[in-house]
């Protein structure tokens with residue numbers, strides 16, 4: 125018998141053990157700033173150089189956290205290495221699944237990635253580290269080297285649509301998997317959250333690993349409330365054996 129296709133859907137709770145605070149929302153981390161929402165809202169960002177300057181400073185601060193993959197990220201990558209087909213669909217922008225060893229082509233980042241920057245004019249992509257080095261060197265709002273356009277993190281800001289291609293892949297994974305594990309997500313941000321329902325409807329075994337209740341708990345075959353750092357490795361070891 126072939127091994128089941130396992131979809132791991134991860135939210136902010138997946139990365140709390142890596143030192144990234146768990147705040148709700150597409151860019152939840154930012155909400156600790158008084159008007160933080162402006163820093164990650166496309167229209168404000170594009171209109172106001174001061175918003176951009178503050179946004180880059182926040183990125184630098186987050187980068188300085190030096191977040192590393194935790195036991196849960198490592199367990200997902202290990203399941204994949206062990207021969208079980210795994211796809212990751214994530215609401216996180218931290219890139220920690222890939223750092224843990226998941227092949228990038230098997231990770232679908234619904235809200236983009238904070239490890240890259242993109243030009244809002246010519247769409248050229250480059251490394252976040254390089255942009256932050258320019259900020260540190262005295263360019264408060266570094267412009268695109270190719271065209272002079274406004275640069276932004278390659279994350280989905282408020283007021284921006286999810287990448288339809290990434291969303292399409294995520295939906296295909298949800299509909300095609302045999303096991304759908306939602307980890308560390310309150311499953312309240314749409315359309316991402318609806319993937320859990322889509323998977324259950326298509327006949328997948330739905331497992332929810334989250335500290336708090338989610339709107340999909342009643343649909344789930346299994347709900348696990350233990351800490352993710354221990355619960356997920358144990359669950360995946362069971363699935364992979």
Ligand SMILES: [Zn+2]
Nearest residue numbers: 243246268271
């Ligand atoms: Zn450009």
